[in-house]
Amino acid sequence: MRKLSEQQQAATSASPLAKPAAHESASRQVAGSARYVDDMPVPADTCYGAVGQSRCAAGRIRNIDLAAVRAAPGVIDVITAEDVPGHVDIAPVFDGDPVLAQHNIKFFGQPVFAVLAHTVEQARYAATLGNIEVEPTPALLSIAAARDLAAKVRPSHQMQQGDYAAVYAEAPIKLEGQLKVGGQEHMYLEGQISLALPEEDGRMMIYTSSQHPSEVQKLVAEVLGVGLHKVTVDMRRMGGGFGGKETQAAQWACLAALLAQRNGCAVKFRLARSQDMQVTGKRHPFENSYAVGIADSGKILATHVTVSGDCGHSADLSDAIVDRAMFHVDNGYYLGASRVTGHRFQTHYVSHTAYRGFGGPQGMIMAEAMMDNIARATGQDPLTVRKRNLYGPDTGDTTPYGMQVEDNLLPEIIARLEDSADYWARRKTITAFNQTSPIIKKGLALTPVKFGISFTAKYLNQAGALVHIYTDGTVQVNHGGTEMGQGLHTKIAQIAAHEFGIGLDQIEVTATRTDKVPNTSPTAASSGTDLNGKAVQNACQIIRQRLIDFYATSLQLQATDAQFSQGQVSLAEHSIGFTELVQQAYLARVSLSSTGFYKTPKIYYDRASASGRPFFYFAYGAAVSEVTLDILTGEHKTTRVDILHDVGTSINPAIDTGQIEGAFIQGMGWLTTEELRWGDDGRLTSNNMATYKIPAIGDTPAIFNVDLLHRPNAQDSIYHSKAVGEPPFMLGISVWCALKDALSSLSGYTQDPQLDTPATPERVLKAVLAAQDAGL
Template sequence: MRKLTPTLANQTSTQSPLRKPAAHESAARQVAGSARYTDDIPVPANTAHAAVGLSHCSAGQIERMDLSEVRRAPGVIDVITVADIPGKTDIAPVFEGDPILADQAILFHGQPVFAVLADTPVHARQAATKGKLYITPVAPLLDVADALARHELVRPSHTMQSGDAKRHLSASTHQLEGSLNIGGQEHMYLEGQVALAIPEEEERMLIYSSSQHPSEVQKLVAQVLNISLNKVCVDMRRMGGGFGGKETQAAQWACLAAVLAWRNRCAVKLRLARGDDMQLTGKRHPFKNDYKVGFDNRGQLQASQIVVTGNCGCSPDLSDAIVDRAMFHADNAYYLGQSSVTGHRVRTNTVSNTAFRGFGGPQGMLAAEAIMDGIARRLQFDPLQVRKQNFYSEATGTQTHYGMLVTANRLPDIIEELERSSDYWERRAQLRRYNAHSPVIKKGLALTPVKFGISFTAKFLNQAGALVHVYTDGSIQVNHGGTEMGQGLHTKIAQIAAHEFGVGLEQIDITATRTDKVPNTSPTAASSGTDLNGKAVSNACRKITQRLAHFYAQSLQRADTEVRFADGKVCLDQHQIDFAELVQQAYLARVSLSATGFYKTPKIYYDREQACGRPFFYFAYGAAVSEVSIDTLTGEYTVDQVDIVHDVGHSLNPAIDTGQIEGAFIQGMGWLTTEDLRWDETGRLISMNMATYKIPAIGDTPPRFNTRLYQTPNSEDSIYHSKAVGEPPFMLAISVWCALKDAISSISDYRLDPQLDPPATPEKVLWAVMNIQARTQADADVREPAL
């Protein structure tokens, strides 16, 4: 049978849902409150509830513990410590260092030391407070600089190098150096960490977990219980948000629930209270970035030395790959010249930091944008001129500091379109005139680009599987390895399946992600959910359409290469048949109506020893213009207007893509402006609720917010030549940070570049204003000698 390519024919269908703004598959249920999350699953009658007992110091050795009052507390059924774990006690995702419960050493304030099972959640949480822990404390390591000086690393440092940066730096016409201390970020998903473990017959365990990585939960539960993976099934229908916080750190709570369920032969539910969730789970990594660059009179970079240092917390978690990605993106959109980029991964006595939207990329990009601003102030150029001067191009260079060529660069077109549509240059002139006559309120404007690599940097994760069933009434069930956390993955997958079969969306049902349907799945992360799983689903669908096409063509005694699936029918020349009718006939003729699909991303590799390769399948591009107003007396500010043009390739669903872009921008704006994580001097997190941690609210949304999709088909063979849209737009919010700096710099007539470490809270803005005012006055005093 010759290979059939029905998709190409299907693209002529007027009824295909592909590339149309289909509503999110759960939207109506979410608005009505009927969408079922893990906490909403009906539980068995004998379900008990778990809670954890916490340490109250940040570092030390457990000498002994007295849990007698815990065991005597009302409703308590069982109490466990690390000694009661039947299998492996380290539940680290990659490199060891994450004990399921504290094992002698206390690594951070609030670390779980024991777990308690009781008849109600209230009884469990009350009992967990009654444990007496006898700990010999030691001074915690909390400062990144101290950790680096003491060489406290969770993983070895790594350097990517291109040319001789040191020699070219000293020979450059101008030099610039600086540093940034970048804050972390709380995931603040609407649905907290929750798991339900149900023991079944024959030593099986069913786990419901709010996890971005069900296969990892399956593996760790099996290891903790000391049973084989085929005895554990993990089910995940939807999350109420994840953003990376449930990629690895959902596993601990599922494992604890599973151990208690195994011991007591009853269903066990463990749901963290919001305050505990914020205290016990990792954040976006805080970073310290240092840079030295050399450039010429045009502002062209000639040499760059960049050092990024990630605060990993108490264990490796995913920090090795996160700091790698910060290093990969330390150039953002710019050719660094002769360059070296070094990444350190330091250990501190705080909760182990973890994945967050952008996975280290945003922290790396801030170094590049700080460099562009610094060059512009030094040479008295508009920052956009300097940025455009340094874009990857044939004139500057097209090879990154890790050896990957930048091809099909969309940024010049995107920037040109955005300059025009946002009236950048006219507004720049207006702002300069406004600031010259406004002593208190200053306005700022910035246009910043994004170049973000798409793929997991761990090559083996770039694979996906799918399972597709066609039933005899023509309805279709699809299961794949991706997880739905609100981003619309299931909606796009349904559109792909409907398009492949030429039917309406109403005939497609996407079922819960389950490890007994599609095994060995990768996490839904790295913006690759649709890229990977969409291709796997398409592969499975095409196997079935090829069988159906061959069967139909045979019945007509024709060749099968011209069979089309469109508008609910299957067509060949002047012949056509309803899809459901053909499916019924095929079933009676014993044609298989089920198929698995598989996909692995091509072309990618990275040689870590040589620090060279192609870690990304392609780049997604975008740019944003942000305008702000600051009050120089108080530091308060507003974001007045945002204009975005973002590269989505050939969009599968423009409505969902637009929502992802705008949501990512606001979340990125929160990271850079209001979301201020605070610890006290002992290492205890004190910003652990919504009263002490400020995420953007509706009032923070820019009153003028314009988003345009840049739709040019991906030059690589991604799913229907679309591009990933989950993480890249997060970094568009860097334009807000740069606009705040622009407004502050206007105090010095744009001669001085302010130091503004994110998050740029009003207090920090005010301090930066005062600093620039003082420096400006000092410069004036030098230029105007005393009489």
């Protein structure tokens, strides 16, 4: 018999659960040794791909002359859509996303052909030499233009509660408003990249920076015309994703695989930053409006909100994204008799896609816009209006889509935050300051967040896992989630370590691979830990029970629940080291490996009746933001932020705090500095870091207080924790409301200023001038 491996020293410390464990690859990332796709050693025969792009936004392709491309130095192969052996359309849900343009041009910069060369430089140079003859057709470059022609990527949808029209007609006060909400570039640090390695018997190995390896596997297989079992996708880590790599990473993997299959060599596709920004979708820009009927007290009686998403040229994920915007137009407020309408307009821009919050932010901002307008119209502080309209016994607890708001934590969160942030004293001080300061104005706002957690597509709410215990007592875990810097693998390791009562140093979470855990969902919708953590727990508990049964049998005891803690397994008065038990179980032929599975309970949504329970639970939070504003230039600064955010029973408070801080800053950037600009021809002009401004370290508030509300989730989530990826993004809305508060001071807080987003200094200055004109 072979000798067993030496036992690993089991940890003697308590469970790592609910501890601020360091991110599993933080030290490697700081040192520059964390391996991303572009860092991987490649075979000697590796060649490089690039794409040739359209030079107009809309038209019919008449001819593609690639003679100069083929003759360029180092070129090995050139392909168009006609060379694809399988599916050309790689759309994730609804048709409309060709891997290379076929017949028609749909947006400026659309990839039309792909070239393979010996070096990156040769491929990119050759890709500029193609002659693409296009007969131009009229381009739709605004929501207004699309609305005029009823151009939609998907049908409109509506949800309703009560008799809106009748109640609105009787409301004492009626208010209306509209808001243009800008999009947002993902600006992940690692751009889109894929490496394809052809293997024997028609197999293909793909390394890709993708949030959805299973979808990459499926689309590569379909493009190549082979079965999914012939394609394996490996994803160790991404350098950021934010939704931009949920669907739109697949195209580059497909092109790399096509060229690899045709030429029998490894192929790497890596987009330059400016090209990445041109050819990948953004957060959807929206144009929204509302009509709200209120009582004299400011209580909402009836509401109609219309959200209109600019989806770009194809559906991509827009149907679900606009749905999510509709689900969140209420934020934390009861809208009374309500009607919510969502439109999905088609334009000749790159197809917009998932982004942190997935449409929720574009809907939620309308709730806060209504609160501000009500406050100015009734002469009350916006916080008073917000508190008066929260879901609760004095208003109502049912959303416009018929879901009951259970375990509402917003009243408690707001009460605690207004006290800890000293809201009312600061409000008094700021009001006095604005009365005497002619140039610099200050603004203050407290805004809440109620965000639903689950994929709105029910079938995506499932996850699998694979757990192995080796004979030295170490554990290897694989799951369907992907690591993009958010700490998912760290939390998964903590879960496995807790279940087996061992230390984190005995747990290895391996790269996400489609040949280990199949048919996985994307890592999105804040569900990475919820879904995959439960699946890993399930696998661990199956193995635990086998070990308990074996140990009980060996002791001639009745199998009862044993304790796994500090490297020991205890049953009744007996105890044994974890690794020793593992080795004994192996010798007794007990399986030390298991798959795990989880599906989210309770959720459903009936689209026909526009009602249901699309979310397993809600995550809550609130932020107080203070800004200063120079009315001569429109320049502004966020000077202080206080946040209290609901995390349930946190698995890792340090990671959760980091997620909240980062999400807030990203949300603030969306609403203040990050401006997408297109030319009249549909060309993206904000296509680099010089023309597109994300928040820098200097934009971070000097005072930035983040506290966690530790309250076990009422639902049976993993250890009763709550998702924390997306909800805090919308805390950034408090900055926009604070800017409006500063602007409103110019009218003595009687006017609600119009401030479309992003609230750049130019837009703020226009709002200042408008407020001053109104004051005259």
